[in-house]
Every structure is written in structure tokens, then in C-alpha cells.
Amino acid sequence: MPSRVYKKVELVGTSTVGIEDAIQNAVETASKTLNNIDWFEVQEVRGHVQDGKVAHYQVVLKIGFRIEA
Amino acid sequence: MPSRVYKKVELVGTSTVGIEDAIQNAVETASKTLNNIDWFEVQEVRGHVQDGKVAHYQVVLKIGFRIEA
Amino acid sequence: MPSRVYKKVELVGTSTVGIEDAIQNAVETASKTLNNIDWFEVQEVRGHVQDGKVAHYQVVLKIGFRIEA
Amino acid sequence: MPSRVYKKVELVGTSTVGIEDAIQNAVETASKTLNNIDWFEVQEVRGHVQDGKVAHYQVVLKIGFRIEA
Amino acid sequence: MPSRVYKKVELVGTSTVGIEDAIQNAVETASKTLNNIDWFEVQEVRGHVQDGKVAHYQVVLKIGFRIEA
Amino acid sequence: MPSRVYKKVELVGTSTVGIEDAIQNAVETASKTLNNIDWFEVQEVRGHVQDGKVAHYQVVLKIGFRIEA
Amino acid sequence: MPSRVYKKVELVGTSTVGIEDAIQNAVETASKTLNNIDWFEVQEVRGHVQDGKVAHYQVVLKIGFRIEA
Amino acid sequence: MPSRVYKKVELVGTSTVGIEDAIQNAVETASKTLNNIDWFEVQEVRGHVQDGKVAHYQVVLKIGFRIEA
Amino acid sequence: MPSRVYKKVELVGTSTVGIEDAIQNAVETASKTLNNIDWFEVQEVRGHVQDGKVAHYQVVLKIGFRIEA
Amino acid sequence: MPSRVYKKVELVGTSTVGIEDAIQNAVETASKTLNNIDWFEVQEVRGHVQDGKVAHYQVVLKIGFRIEA
Amino acid sequence: MPSRVYKKVELVGTSTVGIEDAIQNAVETASKTLNNIDWFEVQEVRGHVQDGKVAHYQVVLKIGFRIEA
Amino acid sequence: MPSRVYKKVELVGTSTVGIEDAIQNAVETASKTLNNIDWFEVQEVRGHVQDGKVAHYQVVLKIGFRIEA
Incomplete structure (x- = not known):
């Protein structure tokens, strides 16, 4: 069985x-x-604030997927 | 245009x-x-436990704001 | 008063x-x-994906408890 | 009961x-x-040296306190 | 001589x-x-890009100053 | 308004x-x-040296851009 | 000689x-x-403060010991 | 289906x-x-040296296993 | 000579x-x-275990290559 | 005035x-x-244990000194 | 061809x-x-401030060189 | 017994x-x-690639030795 290889994008x-x-x-x-x-895999959780409230969340994450060899 | 400066508090x-x-x-x-x-920017997520349940969440975060120059 | 000692498990x-x-x-x-x-204390947030959706979340955390001395 | 908020200074x-x-x-x-x-929370321990001896210790620490909401 | 204490802001x-x-x-x-x-102390160097060029640099830094005790 | 998604490349x-x-x-x-x-976002600053001088700088950085959803 | 294995607890x-x-x-x-x-191995040094004084120190450490194989 | 919980030991x-x-x-x-x-998950690779040769390798690793709920 | 630019994939x-x-x-x-x-550049070494033996190794690495400018 | 250069040893x-x-x-x-x-600059604090007591402390530190240019 | 070995100083x-x-x-x-x-390899960028201006920059860096085997 | 001191080189x-x-x-x-x-102590594992194969491995490590006091 050939070995699997995965890629991660951010x-x-x-x-x-x-x-x-x-x-x-x-x-x-x-x-x-x-x-x-x-x-x-979550890397960071951040967000923007407007008028004293969280306007939106920004989650930096890596996504892993198998490469078709 | 003068450059903006921001401050971060934790x-x-x-x-x-x-x-x-x-x-x-x-x-x-x-x-x-x-x-x-x-x-x-979220730095840490922690919390206290009581009687086998999460009693409260503690989120350490930095908050950034523009300084009036 | 004897000092308390705690243990953390992951x-x-x-x-x-x-x-x-x-x-x-x-x-x-x-x-x-x-x-x-x-x-x-949360260490990592990860998860599995199936069919383009989050199938489940995996949260790595440390749990602290007092040791009976 | 309103939620408590804390601040940390370095x-x-x-x-x-x-x-x-x-x-x-x-x-x-x-x-x-x-x-x-x-x-x-201690962040760093450093110090100055004079004449081959530690002249003084410098401890970088964060101090947390409750904000009066 | 009383010990000096410094504060760091970000x-x-x-x-x-x-x-x-x-x-x-x-x-x-x-x-x-x-x-x-x-x-x-420089913490991070980032910046914004517009039209394929660096529009401005953002340098996150900590600034240390002596507290009047 | 659909949520924006960004990608970061290194x-x-x-x-x-x-x-x-x-x-x-x-x-x-x-x-x-x-x-x-x-x-x-700058990740690392490195460089090569030749004949006792910096021959060139190498800056590792991440570049973020919006994905057309 | 069989190889030794150690465990670390926090x-x-x-x-x-x-x-x-x-x-x-x-x-x-x-x-x-x-x-x-x-x-x-010391991981963190923290502590509690009461009335403007350090009330107690909390040292997070890992302790390593040989497992009886 | 009840959620699985895992433990990690070092x-x-x-x-x-x-x-x-x-x-x-x-x-x-x-x-x-x-x-x-x-x-x-490998955390560290270290080792001891004797007479100018690697005498043994020490690999610090975390081992994850499912807890019988 | 135009400057070289490299990309890193994970x-x-x-x-x-x-x-x-x-x-x-x-x-x-x-x-x-x-x-x-x-x-x-190796980022992490992990692996899967089956029946008390390492079933396969997983090495997370970044690969750097020159971009044709 | 020529610029000072320092070296750090561990x-x-x-x-x-x-x-x-x-x-x-x-x-x-x-x-x-x-x-x-x-x-x-202290990097790590570790130590050896014998008979349930700390036998000695090991402090990893960097020491900085000016180089005679 | 014997393998090259390099040293890094800070x-x-x-x-x-x-x-x-x-x-x-x-x-x-x-x-x-x-x-x-x-x-x-740049490790840290710091500096001293006098009279509200950067007086000098301090760049901590590692320098790598080949050892004559 | 005088205390031992060790040095680490990279x-x-x-x-x-x-x-x-x-x-x-x-x-x-x-x-x-x-x-x-x-x-x-291994710090990093890297290497060079030629023609789609690993040409050589580069292991950054610290080496510790006792100083003759």
C-alpha cells in the first residue's frame, strides 16, 4: 500500500x-x-469590535486533506 | 496624514x-x-469546575484600540 | 496549614x-x-471534517485537581 | 450576578x-x-551582573486584578 | 536604595x-x-497591502518605563 | 451578507x-x-553572509488574501 | 539491558x-x-496576592520517574 | 452515540x-x-553522550488513548 | 539580478x-x-499506534521551493 | 562612537x-x-530528586557580555 | 565526502x-x-529610548559558520 | 563539593x-x-532537496558539557 501524503492550508x-x-x-x-x-486545527481566534460589541469573529485555522498521489 | 498608533490591553x-x-x-x-x-485577540481559554461541571469560562484576550494622538 | 498540591492531567x-x-x-x-x-485550561482546538462539514470538535485540555495529601 | 472582568498589567x-x-x-x-x-504570573527572570556577581534580579510578571464594572 | 519597578505597555x-x-x-x-x-521590544511585524504594494507597516512592540514609586 | 474567508500563504x-x-x-x-x-505577517528574518558582510536578507512572511467564495 | 522508560506527571x-x-x-x-x-522541570511560576502581598506561590512543574518495566 | 474522551500521558x-x-x-x-x-506525538529528542558518541537517545512523547467512559 | 522569491507549503x-x-x-x-x-523543515513528528506497536509515522514538514518570477 | 556588540553564551x-x-x-x-x-536571562529551571527531596537545582541561563571590538 | 558541521553563536x-x-x-x-x-537568524529586535526617541536598536541574532573538521 | 557548571553550544x-x-x-x-x-538536545530537523529526493539532513542541536571549574 503506498503511503498517504496530506497537505495543510491556512x-x-x-x-x-x-x-x-x-x-x-x-x-x-x-x-x-x-x-x-x-x-x-485552530491557530488563533480574533475578531473585530464595533460600538462596544463583537462585530465578527475571525478564526485562523489549518485544514488538512489527502493528496491524490 | 499622521500615522495611527494603537494600544493593546489584556x-x-x-x-x-x-x-x-x-x-x-x-x-x-x-x-x-x-x-x-x-x-x-484570544490568548487563552480556561475555566473553573464545580461538582463535575464547568462553572464558568475565563477567556484571556487582548483588546486593541486607537490612541488619540 | 499544610500546603496544597494539585495535579494536572491532559x-x-x-x-x-x-x-x-x-x-x-x-x-x-x-x-x-x-x-x-x-x-x-484549553490547549488546542481541532476537529474532523466529513463531506465538507465539521463532523466533530476535539478540544485538548488540561484538568487540574487537588491531591489529597 | 454580573460576570467579573479582570485586567492584567505587565x-x-x-x-x-x-x-x-x-x-x-x-x-x-x-x-x-x-x-x-x-x-x-512570572514571565521572565533576568538580571544584571557586576564584577562577576549578580547585582540585581529583574522579574517580569503580569499582575491580574478585578475591574470594578 | 529602594528597588526600581518598571511597567511595560503594548x-x-x-x-x-x-x-x-x-x-x-x-x-x-x-x-x-x-x-x-x-x-x-518588538513583538510582531505586520502590514497592509494595497494594489500589490505594502501600504503601511504595523509593528507591535512593548514599551518599558520606570514607575515613580 | 455571506461571510468572507481568507487564505494565508507563506x-x-x-x-x-x-x-x-x-x-x-x-x-x-x-x-x-x-x-x-x-x-x-513577518515570521522570520534571516540572511546569507559573504566575506563578512550581509549578502542578502531573507524574510519569511505570510500573505493573506480574500478568497472569491 | 532493556531500555528504560520514564513518565512525566504535571x-x-x-x-x-x-x-x-x-x-x-x-x-x-x-x-x-x-x-x-x-x-x-519548572513550567510556570504564579501566585496569589492578598492585601498587596504575595499570599502564596504556585509552581507548575513536571516530575519525571522511571517506570518499572 | 456518546462522545469519546481521550487521555494523553507523557x-x-x-x-x-x-x-x-x-x-x-x-x-x-x-x-x-x-x-x-x-x-x-513527539515532544523532544535528546540523548546522552559518552566518549564522543551518542550513548542513548531519549525521546519525550505524549501517548493518547481512549478512556472507557 | 532580480531577487528570488520562495514559497513554503505544509x-x-x-x-x-x-x-x-x-x-x-x-x-x-x-x-x-x-x-x-x-x-x-520538520514541524512535528507524530504517529498512529495499533496493538501496542507504531503502525505508521506522520511527519509534518514544510517544503520550500523557488517561485518562477 | 563605534557600536557595541555583545555575545550570549548558554x-x-x-x-x-x-x-x-x-x-x-x-x-x-x-x-x-x-x-x-x-x-x-534564565531559560529553564530544573533539578534532580533523590529520596523524595530536591537534591540539586539546575538553572539554564544565558549570559551576555560585551565583545572587545 | 565527509559531512559538514556548523556552529551557531548568539x-x-x-x-x-x-x-x-x-x-x-x-x-x-x-x-x-x-x-x-x-x-x-534574527531572534529579537529591541532598543533603548532616550528623550522620547529611539536611541539605539539592539538586534539579537544567531550567526552560523562552518567548523573546520 | 563545589557545584558543577555546564555549557551548551549550538x-x-x-x-x-x-x-x-x-x-x-x-x-x-x-x-x-x-x-x-x-x-x-535536538532543536530542529531540516534538510536540502535535490531532484525530488532528500540530499542531506541538517539537525540543529545543543551539546552540553561540564566546564572545568
Whole structure:
């Protein structure tokens, strides 16, 4: 069996709703162009503030997917 | 145009509800005394446990705001 | 008064619902065998992806509890 | 019950005596202007050397205190 | 001789010119309200891009100053 | 409004002139194939030495750009 | 000769006296239940403050011991 | 389906042969007392030197296993 | 001479044999689609365990290659 | 005025007494062969344990000194 | 062909002019006593402030050179 | 008994064969000029690639040895 090789790309998902929604947005956008997405790893959680409230969350994450060898 | 300068302060927001609520609590408290808050960066997520349940979340975050030069 | 000593163990909670639920699952599982759990510290947030959606969240956390001296 | 919010400030305590004394100096100085100091976290231990001996210790620490909401 | 205590604050200096200019802008802005500034430590160098060119540099730095005890 | 998603790629810009020039070279090269470049984050500054002088600077940086969803 | 294997556990020693005493308290507590303790590694130094003074030190450390294979 | 919870323990495997052998020694020793071991993560590679040669390798690793809920 | 620019991509090579073989697998897979690969940097060494033995190694590495300007 | 250049060397001081004594031992040993020692920076605090007690402290530190240009 | 071995030393270059000049000062000073210097890696950028202006930059860097085997 | 003091130097061993061989090359080269080498700590594993294959491994490591006081 040949060995599998994976690639990781770094995305920033955003959401006005929350952290899980920002992760889901990044994963869904990535899945439009990448097959075989397998896992994600959160790198940073940040966000913008407007008028004393969180306006949107920004979640930096790595997304791992298998490369068709 | 003179260059903008920003300051970052480190707060710990707490919440019995969840991580986003703890962030929001810190941002709202900061906005009572600081103008021009622009962004936040989560540093750590911790919390206290009582009777085998999460009693409250503690989110350490930095809050960035523009300084009036 | 003798000094207190605490121990920290590292767990990975998982959940199909979200990050707080994964934390709560780890805390509840730990509390079945450990008394005196006092706090948790999130180390990493990761997860698995299936069919372009987050299938479950994996939260690596440390759980601190007082040792009976 | 409204959620508590804490602030962390970064100080450098110095002492010719030792590390604990440098911590104590920073904590005492901070307590002159801040109420509700609750904890400290050591970030770095450094120092100056003169004539082949430690002349003074410099302890970089964060000091956390509750904000009156 | 009483021990000296220093405080560190975190600023973000910006400049269209370069990294040293962004540092200098942050230091100058800080010196309008703080006496006894003694040193700085660069934490991050970032910037914004417009039309394929660096539009401005953002240097996150800590600024250390002696506290009047 | 659908949520924006960004991607970060890691480049190494080089220059015989200096750090800002190496950053600019990486940004310009990236902008030939990527639209919507928005920001950069310096990761490392290194370089090669020849005959006791800096021969060129190598700046490792991440470049962030909006993905067309 | 079979290869030795060691385990590391993470403890938090506390003391009203100082950092070395907190380390010693953790080591002594660990040695009540673990044989063959060989070394420790300090991870963090923190503490609680009451009335403008350090009330107790908290030293997070790892303790390494040989496993009976 | 109830959520799975995993635990991570930190071991140090040693070997006179090489890094993979040290990992394997730690994994085998752990598997004598732990069921359901699933993965490992290398933390550090170190070793002892005698007479100008590597006498043995020491690999610090975390071992993850599913907890029977 | 125009300045060279390099790109770094993050891959995960796997192998049942060992760490060097996992690195080689990632490098070979990358070289099928990338020209001018110049260097690699290991980020993490992990692996899966089955029946008390290392089933395969997973080496996360960055691969650097020159971009055709 | 020509610019000053400093060098940093990494030492491990040991002591049966405590952390400050281990630092002092390293500084004194370094000062036998190095002039112009100016500062130290603690990197790690570790130690050996025998019979359930700290046998000696090991402090890894960097020592900075001015180079005679 | 015997394998090459390199050594890295840590220096602090200073300059009143800027970061590149501080790097160049450290490289030039090192090249007076070391042959075969090949590369440098910036570790930290700091500096001193006087009268609200940057008085000099301090760049901590590692310098790598081939050892004559 | 006077306290022992150790020094750590940073080397880069290279090898066309593998990681352990690169470590061994660095240790052997160091032992030609240093007595009392006691341990090593791997800092980074990198390498060069030629024609889609690993051309040689570069292992950055620290080597610790006792100083004759």
C-alpha cells in the first residue's frame, strides 16, 4: 500500500455568530475546491469590535486533506 | 496624514454561558472606559469546575484600540 | 496549614455540537474518577471534517485537581 | 450576578536580594494604585551582573486584578 | 536604595515608510503621556497591502518605563 | 451578507538592500498570481553572509488574501 | 539491558514561603505515591496576592520517574 | 452515540539504537498497562553522550488513548 | 539580478518504516507537481499506534521551493 | 562612537541550595574567563530528586557580555 | 565526502541607525574572529529610548559558520 | 563539593544518511575540541532537496558539557 501524503492550508473563517460558525464557514469554502478534507486545527481566534460589541469573529485555522498521489 | 498608533490591553472576560459570551463581557466592560476599540485577540481559554461541571469560562484576550494622538 | 498540591492531567474531549460541549464532556468524564476537580485550561482546538462539514470538535485540555495529601 | 472582568498589567520588579523579593516589590508597587489585585504570573527572570556577581534580579510578571464594572 | 519597578505597555506603531519609522511613531506617541521610557521590544511585524504594494507597516512592540514609586 | 474567508500563504522574499525591500519583493511576486491581497505577517528574518558582510536578507512572511467564495 | 522508560506527571506545588519550597512540597507529595522520582522541570511560576502581598506561590512543574518495566 | 474522551500521558522512551526505537520502547511499555492506545506525538529528542558518541537517545512523547467512559 | 522569491507549503508524509522515509515520501509527492524544491523543515513528528506497536509515522514538514518570477 | 556588540553564551548553573545560588554559581564560573559580563536571562529551571527531596537545582541561563571590538 | 558541521553563536548587534545596520555590525564583528560565516537568524529586535526617541536598536541574532573538521 | 557548571553550544550536524547520523556527526566533531560532553538536545530537523529526493539532513542541536571549574 503506498503511503498517504496530506497537505495543510491556512484559512481565516469569519462569522458574526460565533467561533464554530467561523470554522464551519472556512471548512465549507475550502470544500468547494478541495476534495478529501479530513481535519482542521485552530491557530488563533480574533475578531473585530464595533460600538462596544463583537462585530465578527475571525478564526485562523489549518485544514488538512489527502493528496491524490 | 499622521500615522495611527494603537494600544493593546489584556483582559480576562468570564461567563457561565460560553466562550463568546466571556469575550463579549470583556469587550463591553472595556468599551465603558476606552473609545475606538477595534479588535480583540484570544490568548487563552480556561475555566473553573464545580461538582463535575464547568462553572464558568475565563477567556484571556487582548483588546486593541486607537490612541488619540 | 499544610500546603496544597494539585495535579494536572491532559484530556481530549470531543463533541458533534461545539467547543463548550467538548470541554464539558471531558470534564464530566474526568469527574467520574477524580475528586476535587478545580479548573481546566484549553490547549488546542481541532476537529474532523466529513463531506465538507465539521463532523466533530476535539478540544485538548488540561484538568487540574487537588491531591489529597 | 454580573460576570467579573479582570485586567492584567505587565511589570518588572527588581531586587538585589532574590527572585521572590523582586516579585514582592512589583506587587507592592502595583498595590499602591490598583485595588483588588488577585494573582501574578512570572514571565521572565533576568538580571544584571557586576564584577562577576549578580547585582540585581529583574522579574517580569503580569499582575491580574478585578475591574470594578 | 529602594528597588526600581518598571511597567511595560503594548502598542502598535504604523508607518508608510518602514519598520524603524513605525517603531519611532509608537515611541513618540507613548512619550507624550509617559515619562521615563527606557526601552522597547518588538513583538510582531505586520502590514497592509494595497494594489500589490505594502501600504503601511504595523509593528507591535512593548514599551518599558520606570514607575515613580 | 455571506461571510468572507481568507487564505494565508507563506513566502520568503529576498533582497540585497534590506528587510522592507525583501517584504516588498515577496508581496509583488505574490500579487502577480493572487488578487485581493490584504495583509502580511513577518515570521522570520534571516540572511546569507559573504566575506563578512550581509549578502542578502531573507524574510519569511505570510500573505493573506480574500478568497472569491 | 532493556531500555528504560520514564513518565512525566504535571503537578502544582504551593507555598507561602517561596519558589523552592513550593517545588519541594510538590516533590514530597509526589514521592508518597511514586517510586524512582528522578527529576523535575519548572513550567510556570504564579501566585496569589492578598492585601498587596504575595499570599502564596504556585509552581507548575513536571516530575519525571522511571517506570518499572 | 456518546462522545469519546481521550487521555494523553507523557513518557520518555530511551534506546541505544535510534529515535524510532526509543518511540517504540515507550509505546510498548505504555501498552502493558493502557488499552486503546491510539497515537503518539513527539515532544523532544535528546540523548546522552559518552566518549564522543551518542550513548542513548531519549525521546519525550505524549501517548493518547481512549478512556472507557 | 532580480531577487528570488520562495514559497513554503505544509505537508504530512506518512510511513510504516520510519521518520526519514515519511519525509522522503512527502518530498517525492511534492516533487510531482512542484519544480525547484530546495529544502524542508520538520514541524512535528507524530504517529498512529495499533496493538501496542507504531503502525505508521506522520511527519509534518514544510517544503520550500523557488517561485518562477 | 563605534557600536557595541555583545555575545550570549548558554550555561547551566547547579546548586543544592536554591535557584539564586545556581545562577550565582554560573555567573561566577563564567566571570573567570569572560570580561565585561553584563546580564543574564534564565531559560529553564530544573533539578534532580533523590529520596523524595530536591537534591540539586539546575538553572539554564544565558549570559551576555560585551565583545572587545 | 565527509559531512559538514556548523556552529551557531548568539550575538547582539547595536546601531543608532536601524535594524539592518545593527545586523551588519554584529556580522562584521563576528567575522574578525570567525571564518566561514554563512548565515544569520534574527531572534529579537529591541532598543533603548532616550528623550522620547529611539536611541539605539539592539538586534539579537544567531550567526552560523562552518567548523573546520 | 563545589557545584558543577555546564555549557551548551549550538551545532548543526549534516548527513546524507539520516537524522541519527547527522546527530552523531555533530557530536563527534564537537568531541574533538570539547571534553566532558554529557548530553545533546535536538532543536530542529531540516534538510536540502535535490531532484525530488532528500540530499542531506541538517539537525540543529545543543551539546552540553561540564566546564572545568
